[in-house]
Structures are given as structure tokens and as C-alpha cells.
Amino acid sequence: MTVTSAVDAAEARIEATEALVSAGRTLFTRKGYRQTDFAELAEEAGLDLAQARELLPDKAAVLGALIERTVKVAGLLRPAVAEGVDEDLPARLARIYLALWEPGEEEESPLVELYRIALSDAEASRVLRGRTAEALNAMVDHELPGEDAEIRTALFGAQLSGVALVRHLIGVRAVSALDVETLIAAIAPGLRRTLLGVEGIEGTEGAA
Amino acid sequence: MTVTSAVDAAEARIEATEALVSAGRTLFTRKGYRQTDFAELAEEAGLDLAQARELLPDKAAVLGALIERTVKVAGLLRPAVAEGVDEDLPARLARIYLALWEPGEEEESPLVELYRIALSDAEASRVLRGRTAEALNAMVDHELPGEDAEIRTALFGAQLSGVALVRHLIGVRAVSALDVETLIAAIAPGLRRTLLGVEGIEGTEGAA
Numbered sequence: 001m002t003v004t005s006a007v008d009a010a011e012a013r014i015e016a017t018e019a020l021v022s023a024g025r026t027l028f029t030r031k032g033y034r035q036t037d038f039a040e041l042a043e044e045a046g047l048d049l050a051q052a053r054e055l056l057p058d059k060a061a062v063l064g065a066l067i068e069r070t071v072k073v074a075g076l077l078r079p080a081v082a083e084g085v086d087e088d089l090p091a092r093l094a095r096i097y098l099a100l101w102e103p104g105e106e107e108e109s110p111l112v113e114l115y116r117i118a119l120s121d122a123e124a125s126r127v128l129r130g131r132t133a134e135a136l137n138a139m140v141d142h143e144l145p146g147e148d149a150e151i152r153t154a155l156f157g158a159q160l161s162g163v164a165l166v167r168h169l170i171g172v173r174a175v176s177a178l179d180v181e182t183l184i185a186a187i188a189p190g191l192r193r194t195l196l197g198v199e200g201i202e203g204t205e206g207a208a
Numbered sequence: 209m210t211v212t213s214a215v216d217a218a219e220a221r222i223e224a225t226e227a228l229v230s231a232g233r234t235l236f237t238r239k240g241y242r243q244t245d246f247a248e249l250a251e252e253a254g255l256d257l258a259q260a261r262e263l264l265p266d267k268a269a270v271l272g273a274l275i276e277r278t279v280k281v282a283g284l285l286r287p288a289v290a291e292g293v294d295e296d297l298p299a300r301l302a303r304i305y306l307a308l309w310e311p312g313e314e315e316e317s318p319l320v321e322l323y324r325i326a327l328s329d330a331e332a333s334r335v336l337r338g339r340t341a342e343a344l345n346a347m348v349d350h351e352l353p354g355e356d357a358e359i360r361t362a363l364f365g366a367q368l369s370g371v372a373l374v375r376h377l378i379g380v381r382a383v384s385a386l387d388v389e390t391l392i393a394a395i396a397p398g399l400r401r402t403l404l405g406v407e408g409i410e411g412t413e414g415a416a
Contacts, residue, residue: 032240032328119377120240120328129378137380148394154382155371155395162370163363169327170337172345174362186356187363190398 017055019045021069024062028117033063033124060127063118067131070110071100077139085143090191093140094160094184101164102180112168119169133157146197156195163187225263227253229277232270236325241271241332268335271326275339278318279308285347293351298399301348302368302392309372310388320376327377341365354405364403371395 023044027036038059042052056062080092101109118128133154141153163183167175175183231252235244246267250260264270288300309317326336341362349361371391375383386394 032243035240035243116328116330119373120324122324125378129380133374133378133380137382150382151386151394154374154380155391158371158374158380158383159367159395159398160370162368162373163366165327165373166341166362166366166369170333170341172337172341172362172366174345174358175366178359183363186359187367187402190367190401192398193401194395194398 016047020052020056020062021065024066029113033117034121060123063124063127064131070114071132073135081143090195091184091188097160098180101168152195156191224255228260228264228270229273232274237321240328241325242329268331271332271335272339278322279340281343289351298403299392299396305368306388309376360403364399
């Protein structure tokens with residue numbers, strides 16, 4: 001294989017994968033995750049089944065790739081964590097996470113429909129967990145002191161994602177109507193207790 | 209109409225409504241909420257369309273009735289609120305709410321599949337909001353002092369429901385593995401800050 005044809009083949013592979021992921025977004029939204037099968041995804045993407053399976057092995061992998069394309073998780077929380085573990089860390093994390101959910105140019109963030117898909121089915125939720133919740137938690141809990149850092153981070157993340165879901169998926173007015181900074185100010189004291197412990201981190205403040 | 213035939217008619221109506229709601233659970237689970245139409249619900253329930261519409265006017269009403277049948281919201285939080293607004297109120301509310309989500313005799317609580325259905329679609333989420341979140345919040349915020357009681361209650365509810373969703377739908381291990389009382393103890397200090405304000409309620413404690 002010449003260099004040119006190897007490059008062409010790699011590009012064709014990327015394009016075909018993109019088509020398969022786009023097919024996932026289309027069919028998971030239209031038919032639901034549970035009701036879509038892999039053969040339909042391949043057909044929608046214009047690929048034969050064997051070719052599609054070679055790119056992404058199953059429906060869960062297509063959803064995983066769709067999540068990765070929609071939520072850029074890698075390094076997402078790094079700016080918040082890089083400033084160290086201080087009393088303001090929960091608010092910095094909340095600011096980054098909640099910004100993902102705010103509508104930009106679109107009427108709603110792409111996360112809204114993605115979460116509708118992913119929360120509708122147990123397998124889809126497992127994919128979501130691995131690609132978002134567990135990945136985000138790992139960026140934080142490794143930085144925290146204490147044996148219960150993993151539990152505190154997971155509970156912090158659960159509460160923060162609850163705020164995002166109620167604001168953007170469920171739409172409780174009292175939560176949806178707040179501007180983001182007012183919202184963060186209202187939840188930060190409580191989230192600080194959950195993430196950093198009841199005693200806070202007096203005495204360790206400034207230590208990064 | 210005789211008394212007997214009036215009673216028979218009322219019973220037939222209740223049975224037909226039950227059949228329609230059961231059809232909702234079956235088809236929303238199998239096909240998804242968005243992909244189910246009202247005519248299919250009527251057919252699954254063995255009713256003609258006009259008869260079904262007279263019982264419950266549309267698909268959203270069927271979901272609403274299914275939610276009411278699954279989550280007994282009316283008076284649910286009364287025992288927690290009846291003890292007054294004190295520092296333990298957030299834990300008492302959390303205990304009642306989280307108990308709904310714990311698996312009993314079944315492998316999972318019926319709320320799990322219900323929330324999968326309701327979070328999969330914007331219209332379904334609006335129905336869920338009215339029947340659960342807003343109804344539950346109203347039982348609490350009317351009891352709380354302060355102009356921002358509605359906002360604090362809604363944020364408290366959002367965080368608590370996030371914990372339930374991450375524990376039971378998304379399944380993050382660090383949250384799922386905790387026993388309920390350990391979980392409540394871990395989130396109570398933070399939730400207290402959100403619900404009762406940063407200053408807590410020192411000075412008003414004991415006033416109900």
C-alpha cells in the first residue's frame with residue numbers, strides 16, 4: 001500500500017465512523033435507543049453490516065462514540081482542579097459542568113437530547129456512566145484527601161447532575177429561571193460540605 | 209338508571225381506565241413514549257378510540273395516571289414536615305424520598321422504569337414535573353420561612369433526585385453501593401445548607 005492509499009483508507013474509515021455515529025443520533029432520537037438495532041444503524045449510515053461492526057462493534061459502542069463526540073470529557077475539569085483543593089473548588093467544578101448544559105446558539109444544548117436517549121434504557125445508562133460520570137469523578141477524587149474521597153466526589157457529582165437534569169430535562173421553573181451564577185451561589189455552600197466534608201478544609205486551605 | 213347499573217357503570221369505567229394505564233406502561237416501556245400514539249394505547253387496552261378519549265384525553269394524561277398510580281405523591285412528605293422545620297428536616301425528607309427508589313420484593317423499584325420513560329421525551333418530562341417534582345416541592349416550600357423558600361426547596365429536590373437517579377438509573381458504583389442511611393448521613397449536611405440556608409436555622413429551632 002502506498003502512503004497515499006494508506007492515508008485515503010484512514011480518512012475513509014474516519015468518515016464511515018462519523019456516518020455511523022450520526023446514524024446513532026438520528027435513530028436513537030427518532031426510534032429510541034432500546035428500539036434501534038445495529039443493522040438499522042449500519043443501513044442508515046450506508047454501510048454493510050460487517051464493515052460497520054469492524055468500526056464500532058455494537059449499538060453501545062455507537063452511543064459511546066456519540067457521547068464522546070458531544071461531551072468533550074477529556075481534560076474538561078482540569079482548569080478547576082489545577083487551581084488546587086480550596087473552598088471554591090465546588091463552585092469552579094459546578095461552573096464548568098453546568099456550562100455544558102446551557103443553550104448556546106441552539107435552542108437547547110445537545111446534551112439534553114443525548115441524556116434523554118441515555119436515560120431511557122439500562123444499557124444506554126451504563127454507557128453514559130462510563131463515558132461521563134465515572135470519567136468526570138476520576139478527575140476530581142484523585143486530587144482530594146481522605147479515604148472517602150471517591151464517595152464524596154460521586155455524591156457531589158450526583159447532586160450537581162440532578163440540578164442540571166431538573167433545570168434542563170425536567171424543567172422545574174424555580175430552578176430553570178435562575179441565572180447560572182445565582183444558581184451556583186445557592187448550591188455552592190451545600191456542595192462544599194458534600195465534596196470537602198462537614199469540617200470543610202480549614203487548615204489545609206491554600207495547600208494545593 | 210338504577211343504583212345497581214350506575215355502580216356497574218362506574219366500575220366498568222374504573223376498569224377501563226386501569227386497562228388504559230396498563231397499556232401505557234406496556235407500550236411506553238416496549239416502544240418508548242415518543243413512539244407510542246394514543247390509538248395504539250386504546251387498542252392495547254381493548255377500547256375503541258372515542259371510549260378511551262373519554263376516560264383519559266391524550267397520551268400525556270395516560271402517563272400522568274401511570275405516574276400517580278406508581279408514585280403515591282399525595283401526603284407523601286407529610287410525616288417529615290409534620291415534625292416541624294428543624295435541622296433534621298432534610299434527612300427526614302431524604303429518607304422518605306429515597307425509600308421510594310429502593311428495590312423491594314422486585315429487582316428494581318417501579319420508579320426506575322417510570323423515570324426511564326418520563327426522561328426520554330420533553331412532553332413526558334413535563335408530565336413528570338407536574339405530578340412529582342412540583343407536587344413534592346409544594347409540600348415543603350409552604351412550610352419554610354424566607355422569600356427564597358421556593359428556590360431553596362427546588363434546589364434541594366433537584367440534588368436529592370440527582371442522588372436517586374445516579375444510584376438507580378445511572379448506577380455509579382460509589383453511590384449505589386452505600387446503604388441508604390450511610391448515604392443520607394453523607395448528604396444531609398450539604399442538603400441542610402441548601403434547604404435551610406447557609407446560616408442554618410439556629411434561633412428558630414423548635415419553632416414549627
